[in-house]
Amino acid sequence: MAPLPEQVLLSDLLRRHVRCDQGLDHGAGVQVWMHPPVHRVLGWVSKPSAFGNRRQVWRLNQLRGISELEALVQGEPAETDLGVLEKLPTLIDAAVLDRRQQPIGTLADAAIELRSGRIRHYLVSRSDPRLPGSSRWRLSLDRLLDQQPGQVLTALESIDDLPLARASVRQEFLRRSRRWRDQVQEAGNRFEERLEGWLEEPPWQEPEGLDQPYETDAPPRRRRSGPPADDEDPWI
Template sequence: MSLPEQLLLSDLLRGRVRCQAGIDHGPGVMAWMHPPVHRLLGWISKPSAFGDRRQAWRLDQLRGLVELEALVQGQGSDTDSATTERLPTLIEAAVLDRRGEPIGTLADAAVELSSGRILHYLVSRSDPRLPGSSRWRLSPDRIVDQQPGQVSTGLSGLDDLPLARASVRQEFLRRSRRWRDQVQEETSRLRDQFQQAGDRFEERLEGWLEDPDPEPFDDRYRDSEPRRPRPSEPPSEAWDDWDGLDGWQDDPNEPPPPPAGRRRRQAPDDEDDPWI
């Protein structure tokens, strides 16, 4: 059975230890590690729910993980709870920032199974036992000092670390921050476009004002149809021939009289004839 190259410590401690003889040696309870060099040596199991008997297993005894069971080869080393509690470990240690303020807890570790080297730790902001909480990746080279129960870093906050697993709240905050950045970028782009359009309009307006002989505005937009005279304007010659239409609409059956300019001279009456 092949093993993965990397393994989370929580996955190793979650399974019950079973040897090649099929004997159940209980679940894993804690890690057996060497903190100064950030290396995992093995883990401790609890064979019985009662008593202080414990068993230590080396990491190279692991042969596989099947359905929440850690398959091991060989026999474990018997010990007790008082001895295992004195083993140094960084798991569940408080993480301090550059000001010495706690910002989280070391909840888990990613281990290289071939050498036992801890690739990175997983930091939890809240209680690591809460399901679905976020995890931030902390590499060992960012730890500047370590003491029993706490590690010191040069971080200003957990936001300086890459996010390994996001909770529902953290994922919502991250998406909200991304949407806000996109809205700000779009607003900035539209503002730049409006600014450019305003600059072009000002340049054209200044060009019109500075032109010494601008093209007449009326000639460009003058209507091509003939313009009727206004009441205040004298009638033009085109309307002289239509002065005989006054009163034509009084009798619609009567034909319109001829224009005054084209009216034929009538024969004089007898009374006006000077020869009679």
């Protein structure tokens, strides 16, 4: 079991099965227990059985460790039922409104400081947050103007005003495609600049003397008179 990190995503906490110090499996997390006015997480809820309305509530300070599949807790949970949990206030799954009070996304997740339970920032989904691999945008608390049950108001023009925290497969492909296209365009621009530089250079000049007739300092051969000697070639 790995030690507790400084912070954890709510979605990562909820997807793990809760195992107590007695070795019992209390089921996977299904819901957050939070105090929306101060953006603080108090704990979370697990479902110990696939059937029935019984739920178990865990305080955040009961968390002792996290593994790949499990959250290790110490102590006993508080037993409750689904009807009580439906009345718990939460901002998760709330609609995010822009400055014109038009919905631009959904609060899909939150980064939680485990020591205090304070929410450092929320993660916004433009599409259905239940879709695996969908994009997430980071929404800091100072961007919130107001909050009501089921919605939060911001001064954003669009969701693209927020920094992208996690790109979907489609957006990552588009981002890489734009980068490749920019690289190809940049390489083409460099080639054009180099070609223009070559064309603007003055034409090559022939070395001096190449257009002059060939001259030699060797004396002209004298033609012999009379018949050639036997050892001489008459054609030379």
